[in-house]
Amino acid sequence: MSKQEYINTGDIGTISTMRQEHHAERRGVPAVQVEHLRKAYGHLVAVNDVSFVMQRGEAFGFLGPNGAGKSTIVKILTGLVALTDGVVQVLEHPINHLDTRRRIGYLPELPNFHRWLRAQEFLQFHGRLYGLRGAPLQERCKELLELVGLAGCERQKLGTFSKGMLQRIGLAQALLNQPELLILDEPTSGLDPLGQRDMRNLILRLKTEGISIFLNSHQLGDVELICDRVAIIHHGQLLKIGPPATLFDEPLVLEVRVNAISADLLRRVGAVSLAVQRDEADPLRLLVEVQSDEQAADVAAAVHASGTRLFTLQPRRRTLEQLFLRTIESSQT
Amino acid sequence: MGWLLITRFTIKEAIRRRLFLTMAILTLLMLVLFSLLIHEAIGRMQENNVANGMDPTLQTLYAGIAITILAMWLVYLIISTMTIFLTISMISGEIEAGTFAVIVPKPLRRAEIIFGKWLGYALILGAYTLLLSLAFMGIIYWFTGYWPTQAFAAIGMLEMSMLVLLGLITLGGAFVPTAANGVIAVMLFMGAFISSIVQFAIPGQDYTIQNITAVISLIMPTDAMWHGASFYLFPAAVGLLQGFTVSSVNTPFTATQPISPALLTWGVLYSLVLPLIAIVRFQRRDL
Incomplete structure (x- = not known):
């Protein structure tokens, strides 16, 4: 793989300290405000009564299966699709x-x-659409090509680019104007694992620079890692919204491995937890459900009190993917 | 000034596309072959005229008039074909390809996108029409000495014909998919020409046919614009002085009268109002 296949996640060098301060000042102010949004294509209702607020400086994830209405909302936020009903404010103004x-x-x-454009021409054209001109535009294009790992490809036609390279040049055009709000629709699709990692790191860096990021993605790992809050949408309706860690009201599962499992041990551990069950895969392991991390100490004390030797005690964390699927399944039932 | 950026972008795109390059090469080739052909034909005709004791200068002039009509009709066909092929994907094609997804969210009005694209194509095709017409008329003048006295009025009518077709395609692009737009444009263009042939083929004055032809001219005024152009290329008086009848110069390719002011006004409105409707439609269209 050539050098240019990797995104430079080094110093972004695009946002001045002043801009960072500006972003910091605006924290707590909505970047995106959606109230009772509804979009219908004839009789088909794609989005139905969706409301949410995304704050400035926040990384906000949008999750949902295909056809859930995510892309429609993204298109409404970018002015590609007109809403049928409701109110949408982006950076405190209507999208038009x-x-x-x-x-x-x-x-x-x-x-x-x-596809007939060269990489440099592509960025210059979009830069001019943002109102950039002359030397600052040239400098910005150069910076961004380096940032997304496409330095040296200035004169290469987009028609010869791989999908991953197109994704990178697409991200570069989205950053031309040093945006306050960055809307990313599946930014890691088409990238190889290394490219996905680099793109993720770049987005994280942009987030630390104070840019508000609206991330629509199927890569639940990316959303979990990047986003401060996540919204789950299904059949055009918002199911849940909140920080990934607290979004799902799930008990914590502890894996407890001991030298022997006795009735006394089960009784004592059961008394300080929500539920206890044997792990079918390991005869010396228990799966203990507790409400919070603090109860882990009580479980350890109960094990010791029963005279059993404790080998391991560790949380078994459900991935966002598992929780996401569970949420979707429960909404269907 | 977003429309200006889109106009420049459209011109650049049209020039870069292989279709334009192919047409440019074929046009040059055609002009060279046309020059060779006319050189040979006029040379032989003059030899025959001298051998038969006829005045070669006058006969060459008559030949120049006839060749001008046919050559400019060819120009009309080439321009129309070029307009259809070059612009058919100007709106619907971009929507289908998804390329508008990064342009429309930029800080410019949707109206600027459509106007910019329309203007870009109008400038390219306008320049092509002018250059091609002048090239053909220049070659004919070089070999026959005939230059239409109202050449630029004729070119103006050809430009109008191109703008009419461009207006129709712009409108179609905002409403229907590319393939459907192409079918509509070709069918209407051919329909207008066929109606002229039918009108010519039916002897006498059949008012029903005349009315149908008039309606077709309103729906698709390209052929009416060509007839307007042909009048300026081949003044009927020249033919009549030679003892021809009116019907001998009133053919599907030629006209004995200039285009009526009402039809010309209709053509102008058609070429401007249709793109405006396209703009209104595009502003409300989900992409």
């Missing part, structure tokens, strides 16, 4: 406000760009 659009960066799900 041109000055607001100057402060938004958008990477679409499918990087379908004009």
Whole structure:
């Protein structure tokens, strides 16, 4: 794999200290405000009564299966699709406000760009659409090509780019205007594992610079790692919204491995936990459900009190993917 | 000034596309072959005229008039074909390809995108029409000495014809998919020409046919614009002085009268209002 296949996740060098301070000042102010949003295509209702607020400086994840209405909402936020009903404010203005659009960066799900353009021309054209001109535009294009690992590809036509390279040049065009709000629709799709990691690191870096990030992704790991809050949408309706860690009201499962499992041990551990069950895969292991981390000490004390030797005690954390699937399944039932 | 960026982008795109390059090469080739052909034909005709004791200068001039009509009709067909192939994907094609997804969210109005694209294509095709017309008329003048006295009025009518077709395609692009838009444009263009042939083929004055032809001219005024152009290329008086009848110069390719002001006004409105409707439609269209 050539050098240019990797995104440079080093110093972004694009956001000045002043901008960081500006972003910090705006924290707590909504970046995206959606109230009772409804979108219908004829008789088909794609989005039904969706409301949420995304704060400035926040990384907000949008999750949902195919056809859930995620892309429709992203398209409404970017002005590609008109809403049927409700209110949508982006950076405190309606989306058709041109000055607001100057402060938004958008990477679409499918990087379908004009294939006859060279990478440099592509960025210059989109930079001019944002109002950039002359030397600052040239400098910005150079910076961004380096940032996304495409330095040296300035004169290469987009038609010869791989999907991963198109995704990178797409991200570069979304960053041309030093956006306050970055809307990313499946940014890691089409990238190899290494590319996905680099893209993830880059997004995390942008987040630390104070850019508000709206992330629509199927990569639940990315969402879990990057996002401060996550919304789950299904059949056009918002099911849950909150920080990934607390989004799902799930008891914590502890894996407890001991030298022997006795009736006394089960009784004592059962008294300080929500539920206890034997692990079918390991005869010396118990799966203990507790409400919080603090109860782990009580479980350890109960094991010792029963005279049993404790080998391991560790939380078994459900992945966001498991929780996501459970949420979708429970909504269907 | 987002529309200006889109216009420049459209011109750049049109020039870079292989279709434009192919057409440019074929056009040059055609002009070279046309020059060779006319050189040979006029040379032989003059030899025959001298041998038969006829005045070669006058006969060459008559030949120049006839060749001008046919050559400019060819120009009309080439321009129309070029307009259809070059612009058919200007809106619907971009929507289908998903390329508008990164342009529409930028800080510019949707109206600017459509206007910019329309203007870009109008400038390219306008320049092509002008250059091609002048090239053909220049070659004919070089070999026959005939230059239409109202050449630029004729070119103006050809430009109008191109704008009419461009207006129709712009409108179609905002409403229907690319393939359907292409079918509509070709069918209407051919329909307008066929109606001229039918009108010519039926002897006498059949008011029903005339009315149908008039309606077709309103729906698709390209052929009416060509007839307007042909009048300026081949003044009927020249033919009449030679003892021809009116019907001998009133063919599907030629006209004995200039285009009526009402039809010309209709053509102008058609070429401007249709893109405006396309803009209104595109502003409300989900992408």
